[in-house]
Amino acid sequence: MTTKQPAPRVALALGSGGARGYAHIGAVQELCSRGMEIVAVSGASMGALIGGLVAAGTLDDYTAWVSGLRRSDVLRLMDPTWSGPGAITAERVLGAMNELIGDLAIEDLPISYTAVATDLAARREVWFQQGPLYAAIRASIAIPGFITPVLINGRLLVDGGLLNPVPIEPLAGTPADLTIAVSLAGPRASKEPESPSRESTEPQRLDVWRDRLRRTVASVTGGDDDVEVIEHVEKDERRRRSRRSKAREAEEATQAAFQELPAGLRLSDVTALSFDAMQGLISRYRMAGLPPDLLVTVPVSAARTLDFHRATELIEVGRELTAQALDDAGY
Numbered sequence: 030m031t032t033k034q035p036a037p038r039v040a041l042a043l044g045s046g047g048a049r050g051y052a053h054i055g056a057v058q059e060l061c062s063r064g065m066e067i068v069a070v071s072g073a074s075m076g077a078l079i080g081g082l083v084a085a086g087t088l089d090d091y092t093a094w095v096s097g098l099r100r101s102d103v104l105r106l107m108d109p110t111w112s113g114p115g116a117i118t119a120e121r122v123l124g125a126m127n128e129l130i131g132d133l134a135i136e137d138l139p140i141s142y143t144a145v146a147t148d149l150a151a152r153r154e155v156w157f158q159q160g161p162l163y164a165a166i167r168a169s170i171a172i173p174g175f176i177t178p179v180l181i182n183g184r185l186l187v188d189g190g191l192l193n194p195v196p197i198e199p200l201a202g203t204p205a206d207l208t209i210a211v212s213l214a215g216p217r218a219s220k221e222p223e224s225p226s227r228e229s230t231e232p233q234r235l236d237v238w239r240d241r242l243r244r245t246v247a248s249v250t251g252g253d254d255d256v257e258v259i260e261h262v263e264k265d266e267r268r269r270r271s272r273r274s275k276a277r278e279a280e281e282a283t284q285a286a287f288q289e290l291p292a293g294l295r296l297s298d299v300t301a302l303s304f305d306a307m308q309g310l311i312s313r314y315r316m317a318g319l320p321p322d323l324l325v326t327v328p329v330s331a332a333r334t335l336d337f338h339r340a341t342e343l344i345e346v347g348r349e350l351t352a353q354a355l356d357d358a359g360y
Contacts, residue, residue, distance in 0.1 A: 036064035037206035037360070041083075042197045042321065043076030045190025045308060046213025047172070047301065047334030048343065050075025052327045054092050055347025056211050057083055063355065065207075069141035071199040073189030076211070077144035077169035078126070081162050084142040087129040094125065095340040103337045110177060119176045123167055133162045143199035144169045145189030154192050155184060156199055172334075174300045194308040197319050207360075208321045211347070214309035215326030301334035325354045 039060060043053045053076060060067060072080035082088040098106075106121045135142050136159045144157040144165035157165035164179075168186040171178045178187045189196065195212050309329070316324070331346050332339055 036066065038066045038068045038204070040069040040200040040203040040205035040208045041067050041071075041080070042195050042200055042208070042210040043070065043072035043080045044195035044210070044212045044214065044312065045072075045074030045076055045188060046194075046305070046327070046329070047075060048332050048336040048339060049213040049327050049329070049334070050079055051095065051337075051340045051343035052213065052331065052347025052350070053079040053211055054088065054340075055344040055349070056209075056325055056351040057088060058344070059348045059351040059355070060209070063360070065360075067140060068205050069200055069203040071143040071145065071196045072169070073145045073193055073196050074170050074172065075213070076195075077146075077189060078166050080142060081130065081144065081166050082126075084135075084138040084140040085130050085133055085162065086139070090129050091126070092340075092344070095337070096344070098338050098340060100338040114177055117176055119167075119170065123163070126166070127163050130162050130166075135159050135162050135165060138162070141203060143196065145193050145196040145199070146171070146186040147189055147191040148184045149178070149187055150185050152192075154189065154196075155186060156196075158199070172300075172304070174296075190304070190308050192311070193315065194312045195316065197316065197321055201319075207323065209323045209325065210316065210321035211325045211327065211351070212312055212316075213327045213329070213331075214305060214312050215328040216309075298333070304334070305329045323354055323358050323360075325351050 041057075041060075043050070043056075053072075057067070057079070067083060070080040070083050072078070079088070082091050106125075107117050109117055135144075135157060142158070142162075144162075146155045146157065146165075146168040147153075148155050155168070157168065164181060168179050168181060169189045170176060171187040173187050173191065176188075178185055180186070194214060195210050197208065197210055200208055325347075327347060327350060332343055336343075
């Protein structure tokens with residue numbers, strides 16, 4: 030008679046990535062459905078928020094709330110500052126979250142918890158492992174340029190993902206059988222090589238850069254090709270090239286290498302795409318030095334950073350990817 034092995038105890042690192050962080054909920058649901066016990070959790074940004082709710086035991090209530098949010102609801106929750114070091118204060122969103130966690134202290138949580146933030150002045154990580162849970166989460170989710178930073182004990186704090194997108198290090202020494210990391214900066218399904226690209230500023234044939242334009246537009250629109258936008262850019266480029274004469278070449282020389290930017294491209298899109306590119310590279314380097322036992326990767330193309338109205342869809346993405354990773358590893 031064979032003895033059934035107990036389900037492994039899990040130390041869980043949850044990465045930053047805005048709305049893609051809803052996938053963390055699906056990952057947690059899949060682990061729990063397999064009887065795995067989460068004994069420690071660390072997180073940066075959205076990972077700190079979801080991890081805090083896991084440790085507080087209120088993730089189900091939060092899931093029920095966000096699953097009903099529509100785009101209009103998300104817009105109403107935004108509280109713009111109009112001036113200052115961020116676009117929004119996030120107080121309305123955090124007010125709703127605070128109803129779930131109250132005045133809980135990190136050291137009183139039943140699960141070991143670490144929220145990672147970034148001290149801008151000192152240029153170093155800050156690990157919150159004691160004190161009010163709400164304050165730790167608020168510091169960790171302060172996306173630079175979008176959510177205003179906070180000042181705690183003289184430290185100017187922003188998003189922990191700036192320096193440590195998937196914080197595995199706080200889990201070192203945890204009495205767990207398995208360390209699982211969930212990264213929200215996974216590669217796209219179809220992508221260019223990650224090595225440096227040698228490029229010329231000379232205008233290329235339209236058919237040469239059409240596929241590249243398609244990927245660029247997909248990044249802005251959330252992963253779907255926007256044929257209308259692509260056709261508009263191509264038509265504009267053909268028109269510009271056809272009317273160029275030798276007499277005007279010198280006048281247009283400074284603009285000849287540029288095409289019209291994709292319609293709908295916003296400052297928040299540029300900021301989010303820049304942050305995604307940086308975090309993807311940092312994650313790979315850091316995990317090369319301290320790899321988890323199991324890595325779940327959510328592609329950046331799954332959602333844009335601010336797609337907070339897509340909770341149900343992204344939760345399922347996280348669950349499916351976690352199930353696949355566990356099955357492939359034999360768990």
